[in-house]
Each structure stands twice: as structure tokens, then as C-alpha cells.
Amino acid sequence: MTLLNPLLLLFGLLAVPILALYMLKLRRREVAVSSTLLWQQVLRDRQANAPWQRLRRNLLLFLQLTILAALVLALARPALRLPVVASGSVVVLLDASASMNATDVTPSRFEVGRAAARRLIEGLANGAQMTLIAVKAQPQILVAREDDRDELRRALAAAIPSEGAANWETALALAAAAAVGSETVTTVIISDGGLPSEGLPPIPGEIRYLPIGHSGENLAVSALALRPSGNTVELFVGVSNYGDSERLAVLSLYRNGALLTAQEMSVPAGKQAQLSLYDLPSDAAVFQARLSPAAGETADVFPLDDAAFAVYQPPRKGRALVVTANPNGNFFLEQILTVMPGITPFRSLSQPGDAPKLPAEPFDLYVFDGYLPAELPEGPLLIINPPPTLLFSTSGVFSDTGKVEIADDPLTAYVDWSNVHVLRARQVQPPPWAKVLIRAEGGALVFAGEDNRRRIAVVTFDLRDSDLPLHVTFPILFANLLDYLATGQTFEAPDGLQPGSGLTIRLPAEAQKVVITSPRGSVYILESGEGRLTFDQTDELGVYAMNYLGRDSSFADFFAVNLFGTGESEIAPRQSIRLGRATLTAAAPTEMGQCELWPWLAALALAVAMMEWWVYHNRQAGKVRLMDKMAGSVR
């Protein structure tokens, strides 16, 4: 045992004033008695067992000196040397991913990990620093380079496990950054082993691994998907067994909270069982799949993935304004816009000879054919046969439109240009933000891109100068472009999100802000003039409600956050992990840390103080009782 502050033992000299005070306190009360004859004999009798009697008489003094001794010793901070996993400066990476919520160890993997981290704090050498990092989707530094144990304990106590995956790459980068400048740093990874098997960067210094958990038995809803099918909706649900033995469970499916069906499913070890439902109504709805143990089965140790959510939202129709230089309009263009699902086209009316006028109300898509206004409206643009504009530079026309190259892009999916002929096209220099989708020998025919968060697609030729509208490629290309430009969805999350991932929201033209309510009721208000928002507070599993608020209207949308594909459902703990080229196995406590004893001494001082109070109080009460008794007997 060592004393960390031995000089503070000098406080032990306080015993002198205590003794002095005690002796002063012993100024005796003078009482007259008829005779001291018997008292003298009594005191002579007492000499026989004097030491014990003296001790009893001085019990309060003894207790007070004990309190002082305990407090002085506590101040001197005695410490025992104990074997610990890591000594010196330590960086602790505490896994706070969803799988750490598993209850195969009591009370949970995260709490066991927290206790292990607490032991590291207790064993921290005097003056050594510790950095605590909670590893989640966005790793969080709980406390950095701190040597105050109280601060470390507080930071550790404030850590909470997330419901998402862990981003170990970022966490290890943070750990490496925390180690910079320290000569000897030990990094301790407290985890159930859900680290990627490869691709993690090596980090400097010693690395120790403390595995948590012992069971891999877990049954999870591993898929929940919805697909439109004609006028109905199909639902697909998958239940996976990640354990080593066949499991029996009841799968319940709900639509807007109402039970659709409940089935008992048997899922073999390591396999997935599936269930599909057809002919579901096609109106907007929230679907939920929930697993519960079948009769006789034990409860799942990882309940987070026993429920999954999916949202079906029928496509919303966007409004497109068609402005064409030709007073008679563009027949092909209007036809294709009319037949496209999710688009309602409007034509801009203008007098022959006059420049077309744009209505003041906003549209979800502007289609300009051979014309561009001086001031471009807000919103996505489809520009056909562009006149000279500030958006990009144009320089005449070109007619060598052969030798077409089609870029590999979702916008050119299924596009076949082999039989398409273009008479001439405008010579346009594609801007840096654009990607050329279809390029001919003389220049770009079609390009698209995002400029200042506004999507723009450009077709450099007049449709009437080509036979494109006569080919099947025409609706395919325009469907792709219109999907890109004017999708009815305000966000893209067809199969839901993973926890912690960001969601990009396109504010509809009529909406000014969006209010998002999380599954546990947290409310986020997003406002932007840019038309695009990013929401990344998706740490909770479940259904998020989005309310778009406009001046005169509002509408709601939903999205779901599930654990699908995060790997968190595979809760089997790993006894070894790979970091760089090193393989780490469970670390044994081999180094010497120190366990400070002052809290115990402080507790002892408190207990003795309470005892001293009790003894004193008891004596006082005894005096009063005796006086009363004697008064009674004299009466």
C-alpha cells in the first residue's frame, strides 16, 4: 500500500486540540453529597478493572480520535496496488452500438462494459490521463485526456447505448488522435466484437480487447419491404435466426396499428423464414412486424430487432410548367408529360409574338423548350434546345451527331440510341456541375447535374429536329429524366433508413418548413430557403413523422428507421478482433493499477461519527431518564 499524499498526515496533529478540548470539557460539575465515604470505596473497587472502565469512560474521545484518524488517512489517499488490464494513460473505446443492449449478461452488455470501464478508472495511476469514447454511428468523445477520476466517472455515467451500428473507423481515428502527444498509451476496446473484420486502421500504442457477452442466440425481423403492385400493395417480411438452435416465434403484422395477421414461425439456426402478404390497400399506411416468443420459448435477449417498421406512401403528383418558344406548343413534349405518372403538366399561356410569362405560383418542375427566361425560377429545370443563357455557354449548332456515347448512369438506364437520328443540336459547353449522359461526335446531346442544389437536365436539340419522339427510347429517357428532376417523393428512403444515417429532404414547392417527430416524441423543426434539408437525428428505431407546413397547406409523410443490414442483429460475441495486421484476444489483467481506499475510510469516518452521535445521545437520554426515575422515587 502506498500513500499518495503522505504530507497530509500532518493533519493528524489535530488530535492534540481534540485531546485538549476533551480535557477542558471534563471540567466537572460540583455536587454536594451527605458523605463521600462510600464513593471512595466504590472508586477503590473500580481500580480492579480500571483499563476497561477508563476506556468506557473515554469512549467518546476514542470515537472522536477514530474519526480523525480515518479522515486524516483518507486525506493521505492510501492506495492498494491491484492487477488491471491497462495502466498509464488509457484510451477507452466503449462500444455503444445497438447490440450492446443485449441482455445475455446482467443487466446488459453495455452496463457490464461500463463496469469494466469503471474498473479501469479506479485503477488509473495517479496523474495518468484517460480518454473515453462511446462508439456509435457518430462516435462521441465522452471525456478527453482527463486525470480527475470524478470527472471520468461522471462522463462514464452519462454514456448511453445507441440503437444503431457503430462506426469503428471513425472511433479508431479519434482514439489515434487522442493518443497523439502521449508517450505510452494503451487503447482498451470494450465491445462484443461487432467490429468490421477488415479495413480498420492500425492505431499506435498497446491495444487491449475486453470482450463482453456470451450468447449469440437472437431472432430478428431482418426485412420488411412494401412494393406497389397494380392498385394494391405487396408486403414482404423476413425473420432471421442468428443463433445455433432452431427457434419458434410468433410473427405479428400490423397495418396502422391494427393486426393483419399473426403466425407462428419456426426458423432453423442460421436461416431466414419469409412471409408475404398480397392485395393490401394502396393508401398510405404504417406497417409493423413484431416478434414475440412462442409458448415455452424464452424471451429474446436482444429485443431491439424484434420489431420493424415500413411506410407505404403512394406517389405524390408534382406539377410541371411547360414553357415553349413555339406558340403552338410542343406536341411530343406535352404528350410525354401527360402520360408520365406523378406529373401534372401545365402550359404557360402567352400571346403570339410576346415572350412567355411565368406565373407567380411555384411549380415542382419547369420545362423550357427553346426558351429561357431572363430570371430563372426556383425549382428543377428541364431545358430543351436551350437558347444562350448564363447557366452555360452556347456557341452555335453542330450537325455531326453520330458516334454517340452513352454514359453509364441510372439516367441512361435502358436507353438505346442506336436508331435515333438528330439533325442538329446546339453546341453547349457542359458546365462543371453537369454530367454528360449522351455525347455525339460534335458535342453533348443530353447532360444533367445539380447546380446549387437545383437539378437541371438539358437536351441540346429540338425534339422536332430528331426522330427521338418516334422511338421507344423517348419515353424511357424522359421517364428517367423526370424521375430525377421531379420525383413525387420529398426524400429517398425506399426501404427505410438505418439508425444514424442522414436523410436528404427536398422541400416541396409549397412547403416552407418541415416538423419531424421521432418515435419517442422528440420534435425537430427544419427550415430552409434552399429547398433541400438534411436530417441526421435518426438514432431511434421506429417511425418518424414529417409534417410539411406551407402558407396555406400542410401534409404529412413518414419514414422508418430499422436495424436492417447493420449487422447488429448478429450479437454473437467475438473472442478476438482484427486491427490492421494484429489479432486481439481477450486481455487479462497483467499490469498493476492502484485502488484508492479513501472512499472506504471516509465511509468509516461517517459511520463512526454516527456511532459517536448515538453514544452521546444515549448518554444524555440516560441522564434524563435517571433524573426522572429518581424524582419519582423521592416523591
Add this chain to the structure above:
Amino acid sequence: MLFDESTLRKLNQLTLVASQLRSGVLKGERRSTKRGSSIEFADYRNYIPGDDLRRLDWNVYARLDQPFIKLLEEEEDLAVHALIDASQSMQWGEAENDKWRYVLQLTAALGAIALAAGDHFTVGILKRGGGLSQYGPARGQAHLTRLLHFLEQQQPHGVTDLDQSAREYLLQPRRAGLAFLLSDLFDPNGFESALSRLQGRGYEVVILHVLSPDEIEPPLTGDLRLVDVESGQAQEVSLDGGLRALYRRRLQAWQKAIRTHCHKRGARYLPLVTSTPWDKVVLYGMRQAGIVR
């Protein structure tokens, strides 16, 4: 007044009992061991020439033809002495528990009994170095009022020295008799030599050991400096439950030692607590102890 009329009437019916009869000077209402001219028959003895022929039992002589002298019990008075410890420690106890007043009441009661029985009654106030104060010897009920008056005049003071006081008391020629020693016996030199001295002079001694309740169970606790009211000596003591228990045991051992000593020396010992009414002590306690009948 130390007692009322009805108590006095009860007292007048009592007689003090001495286990050994003492020869008196005056004819009293008490049998003596001396055979004499009384009318109560005691025994016969052979005639010796010179014997008073009036005491010859002629009936026996006629029947047996031998002269026998008839012995008759002589009735005598008894000398009763009340020796009161008048040290300062006797002035102790609150109100009716005051030892001094209690002792005076007992003395008055003994006096009433003795005077009513025609005994010689003497009161001696034992004060160390303070000279002897005494009343009597007195005989006859007429003295009762004066006795009470005398008692009410007395005040205790000074320290206890029973032996010295007894010696002073015995300096004057007195008729030995039944001596009551009324004291708390808080004498550092003990009571034994005083007892020996009295018994050596032919006194039959009854010790009435008077203590107040707070001397039996002291209402004290804490760190104290006990000051002796007699000597002014101080004794420091830290009183707790254990020490009080020790005191009680010590007191009992002390009283037992006194009792044993008295028993061995043929003296009678009666421990009294002032919380017990004095008349009950006289009418029942002393009767039970054979001191009165």
C-alpha cells in the same frame, strides 16, 4: 409537633424490650433479673441463716419440713438512652425525607414509649468537639413535652466521630441500659469502637441506621466533583450506569458488614430509609424486630 395525639396513644401502649434486664434503682413496671420483694414468684432456694424470715415459704416448710426461701421477681424501671448522631451529614434529604427530622421523630417516639412505661429516658446529642448536649434522665410522661421541646431545639453540625462522642457521653456517671444509636454511620473511623465502648459499659445497643433514598440510589450522572457536606472533601467521579451499580453493591455490602458485626457483638441492627414513615417503623418494624412489644 413531632407527632399527633392518636400516634401518641398508640405509642403509650408499647413497651421497650431489653433482651438482658438491667437492675434499676426505682421500682418500675419491668421485671429485673434481681430476685426481690415483689409479689411475682420466681424460684426457691435453701434457707441460709440470716435470711429474712418473711420470705420463707411456710406452706412448703409445713409440707416438706424444710425451710425454703421464696424468690420473687423484682420489677424495675429501665434506663433508655437515645444517642443521636448530630453530624452535618444527618441534615440530608428533601422535606419529609430529611434524615435529621426523621431521627428526631424516632427519638420522640422512643421517648414517649419509655416515659409512658416509667423508664428512665436520656437523650444524648453526639457532636464531635461540640460538647455534649443531653436531656434527662427523665421519668414519667410529664417530661414528654419538655423532651419534644428539647429535640426541636437541636441542629446538626460538624463531622461524625461516633467513638469520640460515645466516650464523651460515657464520661458522666450513668445507669447503663438500653441504648439506641441513631446515625447514618458515615464515620470514616467506623462505628465498631463506639459499639464496643457502650457494650463495655453494660449497655445493650440497638443501632438504627438511617439513610435517605438518594443515598440508596444517587440521582447523579456525568462527570462530577462530589463534595462531602461534613468534611468538605471532594471526590471526582465519572458516573455512569456501571458505577451506579457498583455503588449499590458497595452499599449493600456495607450494610451487610454492619449487620454481621452487630450480630456477633450481640447488638441489634435495624436499617431504615427515611421514605418509610417513622410511625410504621416504630409500630411495625421495631415490633417485628423485637425492640418493642
